[in-house]
Every structure is written in C-alpha cells, then in structure tokens.
Amino acid sequence: MTTTIDRRVIVRAIVVFLLAATAITLVSVIMSDSAQATDAAAQVVAADTSGDEIATTDATGTGQIRWLQQLVNGLAFGTLLALASVGLSLIYGTTGLSNFAHGEQVSFGAILCYFLVTPQDITIPFVPTSFNIGLPLVVGAIIAIAVSAGTGWLQDKFLWAPLRRRGVAMVQQMIVSIGLSLALLNFIQWWIGGGRVRLTIAIDESIDLGVFSIGRQTLISLVIALACLGGVSWFLLRTRLGRATRAVSDNPALASASGIQVSKIIRLVWVLAAGLAGLGGVLLALYDNGTAFDAGARLLMLMFAAVTLGGLGQAFGALVGSLVIGVVAEMSTLWLPADLKVATALVILILVLLVRPQGILGRAERVG
Amino acid sequence: MDFADLLVNAGRELFAPATAAFALAAIGLNFHFGLTGLLNMGHAGFMLLGMYGYAITVREGGGMLLGILVAILLAMAFGLLLGWPTLKLKGDYLAIVTIAAAEFVRFLGRSSVMKNITGGSTGIRGTDFKEPFESLSPFPSEQITIGPWTLHGTASTSWWLVVVSWGLVALFAWLFWMLAKSPWGRVLKGIREDEDAVRSLGKNVYAYKMQALVIGGVIGALGGILWSFGNAVQPDSMGRPTTFWIWTLLLLGGAATVFGPILGSALFWMALVVVKGLSAMFIPETLMNATQREPFALMLVGVTLMLLVIFRPQGILGNRRELAING
Incomplete structure (x- = not known):
C-alpha cells in the first residue's frame, strides 16, 4: 500500500476528471437535439420524481456560481462516500474479497439510527407490538454505529473466518457476499418497509457563503467525516496496528511469517469497515434528507467505482477515488439530467479499467 | 387459501413462461459461468438490452424478425464492449x-x-410490441383451461407463449449440450479449470472467453424478450436483484449441467410461491402482513x-468433481 500521495497521483486524478468532463460534454452535445425540448422540464421533474437521487440538488440562489456550488456538493458527497468506500477497500486489501454486502452495511447503519431516534411507532419482525424509542439523534447515531461495528465483528467471527479456514475460494466467498447482500436488503425492507424515512424532521438551514451555500447539518457531517478519515489515516500510518494492517494488505503470508496475527488484523479491519460504513450511512442519510432500505445498494456501484478508480485494496486510493467520483457525479448535473448522475460515475469506472486497471494509486503490475 | 390452491399455483410456476424465460437466461449464464468460469454479474443488463432492442424495433414498425436481430446485435455489441477491457x-x-454496465x-x-x-422509468407498454408475436398464435383468442390451470390462448402470459x-x-439446452461436449466446449472447460494450461497449449484464451461471453449474452437477450412477452418492458424489473436470482437458480440446479438451469428455474419460482403461500397460511396477519411476505421470501x-x-x-x-467454482 502506498503511504504517500505524490504529485503523479494528483495529476492522474485531474486527468481522469478532465476526461470525464470532456466525455460528459460530448454526450450532452450529442443528446442535446433529442433532449432540448424536454430538458428544462425534465430536469425539474427528474429532481423530484427520480428515486435514484443520491443527493438533493439545491436550488441556487442569486449571486451564487452554479458550478462552484456543484463542486462543493460533489466534494461533500465524495467525502461522505469515502467513509463507506475506505472500508470496502480495506477488506479487499486484507482478504481479497469484493464484498457486495457492503452497501447493506451502509443502509443498516442509517436504518438502525432511524429505528432508534424516530418518534414514530416502529416494529421488529415477528414481534407483534409496536413501540418507539425516540432517543436523541446523537445518542442514537452513536449506538447505531457501535452496533454496525459489532455486526462486522459477528460477520467475520461466524461467517468469513470459518470460510477462510475451510479454504473456500475467493470467487465462492464473493457469491456468498452477494447472497448476504440479497438477504440483508430484503430483511431491511421487511423490517422498515419500502418507503423513504427521515432521521430528523429539522430542516437543514443553509449557510450562504456568497458564492455558494452549504447546509449547517452538512457542514457538521463533513467535520465528523473528515475527523474520522483523518483518524483512519493516522491509524494506518502512525500506529503499530495500522502498520500491521498495511503489512497484511501487502502480503499476508509474509506478514504472518514476521509474527503478525493475520486473523486478528482481519477481524479488526471488519469491525473498522462496518463501523465506518454505519457512520457513512447515518451521515449520508442526514445529507440526503432521508434514507431507504436500498440507499446503500444504490451507493454500492459508486463505492466500487471509487475503489476501483483509486486502485483495488488501496485505502488512500478509495479516498481519492471517492472524491473524484463525488465531484464528477455532482458536476455532471450541470450538463446532464440529474437522474444520469450514477450512470456517469459508472462510465468513468469502465473507462478507467480500459486505460489503467490498477487505478490511480495502484502499482503498475499485471492484474490478470 | 388452502393446500389445493397452493399446489395448483405452485404447479403453474412449473410451466409458466416466466420460468422458461429465466431458465433461458440461466442457460446463457451457464455458458459464462458453468463452462468458462466467467463472473458475469450483469446478466440482467443483457436481458434488458434484448427487451429494449426488440420492443423498440417492433414499436417503430420494424417487424418481429428485425426486432430479434436488433436484440441479438445489441447483446453482441454489449458483450464485446464489456469483454474487451476486462477479459484479460x-x-x-x-x-x-x-x-456496473448493467446498471x-x-x-x-x-x-x-x-x-x-x-419510455423512461415507466418503460414500454405491452400493447406497443406484443402484437406481431401474438398474431402468430395458432390458439383461439379466449381463455383455455387445461387440467386445473386456465390461461389465455394468445394474449400476454398465454398457452402460445x-x-x-x-x-x-x-x-x-440442446445447443448447450452439443457445444459443451464439442472440442470448443472442452477448451472452455479447460479455461475454467486452468487458464494458463490452456494458453500453454497455444489456444487463444482471450478469444475463447469472448466467444463464450457473447453467446451467453445473446441467449440472455432472448430470455429477456421472452420475459417481456409475459410482462412489459420495465427497466426496474431488470435490476441487480434479477441477476442475483439467475445466479441463485443456476447454482441451485447445478452449474455446467444441461438441465441445471431448467430445474433451478422451476424450483426457484415454485419455492417463492410456496413460501409466500405457506407464510400466508401459517403466520398470522399481525406478525407478517401481505406486503412483508415478498421481502421475507x-x-x-x-x-x-x-x-x-x-x-x-x-x-x-x-x-x-467438476466443481465449477474455483479461482
């Protein structure tokens, strides 16, 4: 795992971004004749009917520069996305598993937080009474994140560690994670229903900074996210355990030979990844003004795009990748309708694999 | 609902067109995964492309044969596009x-x-593209009862379909059987077991993988067309869960076998009906209401x-011994 982000990495990130911008412009030019008539109307319609909205597109007030606003939105969204994708990348790095159930970890954090804080009546499957817990948001969120981290521990203890011990092939484990994702997704839908739910009814008052505006809640979320990402970076770079984690990620056999307890490190990574995903879920639900049983499933593709873009298994790559994906997804709404946001990110993913399959931070090595 | 109804409903799933459509799609996936070991997680994308290709061509007055041709060409192009960067x-x-591409x-x-x-998120209505297919039906245009099951003769989910x-x-299935035991199929199985060994024999592994991807994708597209005849072209019905269902039923029946996809599809759809039926019978409404049965199943x-x-x-x-999952 690379520890420094050198200049080439930044250049590469910028090149990817510029390529994406060019591609988006080209597509919008090609599409403009078919879309011109419906464009303005469609954007309005898309903004409030599309179920695939990841983030709300704020109406820009006077005196604000729209592209700058979208850039800020993109950076904010990218930072929150990074919380979720760093875990995915760490798991891939240490175990080699592409965990398709990671999206459900994100939804689980958000839905559990809703379950704990909502003043409305809630139920648990197979328990015929309804009740409400109604904790304060902060307390509920902390419990939700702790429980999320706990599910990471449970999962590794009772599912993934036994599979690794039995020597089950990676592809098989990947399909197991797909099964888990399907089971969790439907369990959450069974539990909470198919509609959108909100963590808080408070309206996010926006702070006008002249050229752009940002919500108060979003700002707090961003501070928390950045603090956590900083903490993870510090952990990976400066502590003994973090160094051991990177060693396992580089070469498990060699790490094991030098006295590192690989299985313990992997357990720790699962706890960390699930906890970060839970936090990401809660913060994204706040940023997004609501969440649903499939919120994480929708994010999964963006997470994979970010992780692949940064280089599979590179924790810092996931960070850079998430920011690029976030910015591109939000900036694309300047040219394209909002419901193509995710599609744009997926095109970038495919383009990156074409030219640089090892990602921005990955080493140039044979990956086939 | 009692047991007799449940049995009749479960039995209907055995021969329902949806079961056949998924079986056909799973045969396509069997070319990818069963024979070659390719992890195609976007099979629903092939199906959706096939549906769009057919339905749009027919709606614009292109006729049925042209529609099928367009669907096949779209699936081929999609397969080539996906395989080009990733098969190495x-x-x-x-x-x-x-x-990602399917999404x-x-x-x-x-x-x-x-x-x-x-047609955006509402998709394309059945009336726009089903007519040429249904006009070929030799059955009368009325409800026909065979045994305990009643279906329409020609329209939508019909005996004709x-x-x-x-x-x-x-x-x-016959094509799969013939190809799997041909020299070509043996090369594919070789790639699944040990790619480098096959390469060392001088075979162009990349080209073989690409052929398998394209053929399986085209079969998937045909499965999509069949599905659309019984329903409508609806993009959200072909999301990621659909791909995962096809995987489940293929692995249930048995990958790399001729009848695995068919048996898997029949069991899968029957099991869904049985689980929903049983939970409706035995779990009281207070514990699980009707909308919760679907996610539960x-x-x-x-x-x-x-x-x-x-x-x-x-x-x-x-x-x-012929364990398909490895790598």
Missing part, C-alpha cells in the same frame, strides 16, 4: 464491470433524456444462495 484481467474486474443500461433506459425512445418459450428452452432466496455456495456449490445436478 482477474475475475473480480469482470464482475464489477458487468454489474448503466438500466439508468440510461429509465432516464428522462431517453423518454422518447425507451408457454409453447414457444419452452420450445426455445429445449432448443438452447426474497430474504430466504439470499440465505439459500449463501448456503448453496458454502455447502453444495455443485447444486442439485452438478458433479462435485
């Missing part, structure tokens, strides 16, 4: 790219930009997939 890389990359097709199809062509779709399934699908892959990766019909 590790399996994970193909998985991520196929799933891309769905997002593009349901986006407001394409509303004039694909039952006959055609199972005919196609039989045809492609699908949750069990996910658990089944996990248990299958862990404990019986060869499925019901598969051969343990």
